[in-house]
Amino acid sequence: MTGMVSLIEYGWSQSRTQNAIDVASIATALSARKTSLTTAQLQADAANYYKANAQGDGADSSIPASNFVLTISGTPSTQQTFSLKVTGTVGLIAPNAVTSAFGLQGSSVIGTSSTSGSTANLTVTNTVVSIPQSTLELVMVLDNTGSMAQAAATGSSASKMDGLKAAANTLIANLLTSTSTNTYIGLVPFASTVNVKGALSTSGSWLSQTFSYNSNGVNMANWGGCVAEPRTASTKYLYPQAYTPNSSTKFTPYYYNVPPSGLTTRDYSRSIGRNGISNGTLCTNTFNASTVYGLPIGGSITLSNGVPNYCGFSGDAVGNGITYYWDTSSSYNLYDESVSQNTDCISQPVTFLTSNSNTLKTAISNMTPNGSTIIPVGVLWGWRMLSSTWSQAIAGSGNGWVNTDTSFPKPETTTGLQRVMIVLTDGENDVGVQYLTPNDLYFNGLSGVGDGTLTAPTVVRNDGTTLSNGRMDSIELHNNTLQSGGDGWPDDINTFQLAACTAIKNSGITIYAITFGSVSNVAQATMQSCATSGNYYHAPDNASLNTIFNQIAGNLGILRLTQ
Secondary structure, eight states: OHHHHHHHHHHHHHHHHHHHHHHHHHHHHHHHHHSOOOHHHHHHHHHHHHHHHSTTTOTTEEOOGGGEEEEEEEETTTEEEEEEEEEEEEEOSOHHHHHHHHTOSSOOOTTSEEEETTEEEEEEEEEEEEOSSOEEEEEEEEEOSGGGGSBSSTTOSSBHHHHHHHHHHHHHHHHSOTTOTTEEEEEEEESSSOBOBTTBOTTSTTBOOOOOSOOTTOOGGGOOSBEEOOOOTTTOOOOOOOOOTTOSSOBEEOOOOOOTTOEEEEEESSOOOGGGOOSSSOOOSOEEEEEEOSOOTTOEEEEEEEEETTTOOOSSOSTTOSOOEEEEETTSOOEEEEEETTTTOOSSOOEEEESOHHHHHHHHHTOOOOSOBOHHHHHHHHHHHTOGGGSHHHHOTTSSBOOSSTTOSOOTTOTTEEEEEEEEESSOOBOOOTTOSSOTTTEETTTEESOOBOOEEEEEOTTSOEETTOBSSOGGGTTTOOOTTSOOOSHHHHHHHHHHHHHHHHTTOEEEEEEESSOOHHHHHHHHHHSOTTOEEEESSHHHHHHHHHHHHHHSTTEEEOO
């Protein structure tokens, strides 16, 4: 038992020490850029930075200032390398257990230890590269779904959204310093949709102001800002592309509306059970019916005391699918729904690339968890924020990202340009829960409005077949049935996401992918495959997430943590 405690204690101290040393190295390199301190003075600073960041984290590790060795090579005008080596000790209850477990016989290696008596020697090294003339365009694609309101860890009072906001603000503070004149950060909050209101002009040629599913009662004047991916006109195909504002295939407004054939409320004389379980009787033919064929312009419809499609459905509906019927019973308390043109349109719009930290912090503060998860819509809009064809300089005045400097995003050939995307989610692609109006399988920013297909003939599954028959619920891969809780399966959306990530990486963008909290193995594998090699992280809690954002900041901009 004591051996196991020592192993845990040793591993914990090693990890915490490495994290604190990483932060110290980055801070030291920043000091070197802003001051004329000598190597000895910077070495002393590194020790102080370490102590400040390791306070309470490694109580059993002993690292005096004399054990910090800093080596600096290169020049500020070209490129400087800061290599920090730190040695210390950690106390052990059962030192032989550590020696046996790690196969150490008195020799130390980087990141492990040698043992002597009741202690183990720790040696930690890292390297920070300082790049003099670098322009960074970074977009953070951040999960704003409903599950982000949950606690980050068992027993924690802070939500995952609280932790995300803190970590994102930390990254901004690290990158947008008083000397960082060439760093620009954008923000893409996502759920099942992405909102671009204010960031792109509605009069631009990128958007076709059409409401082809059902235009009755909906219009641009009341549009909330969310968009649906382009589909080809005749085949209705989807492609994982950045497109351009001048592409012949256009984006369209996302919106909700009742089916073109109308939404009928059927008021039954007998009771209907919640969640599809009858309340002692079945639906009968005795009901009073009323039908609406569109939403009130600028208003909403309240559906009270009922269940979607309970007494049968028709048309393009799987499971409960699109709500064609709202079945009510005055003798039983059922669901209430209120729907408008902008139901499930994420409220927080994107923030285009900026060096104004206050603008970014305000946008982050306004993020609110709500809705289902469709990661591809986030990464695709993150891609567009980093693609120069979406600048007004290329797309034309009023037809690209709204910005005082119309050259952003910069051309991909710009000397020293780094284009980076951070994608964070707390789960896997998950849409289409039963008994919701609208059902996100049919109303979202990827497949569009009133359409549950994900027909993407250029996207290939692992088995070699294409998504030419793809669906948002992937039921064609699961005997045409939904999951037991009424959700769609994530297979086809995951495949489409990975195709988008591959295209983004092939365009020269570096992707950092982060899973947050308790997530499935499938979700972790998908995000790991999405990331650029070596750039996948998992954060089990808020503290870990903050550390990860610190580490990523160390790899970006003028400083890169390379070891």
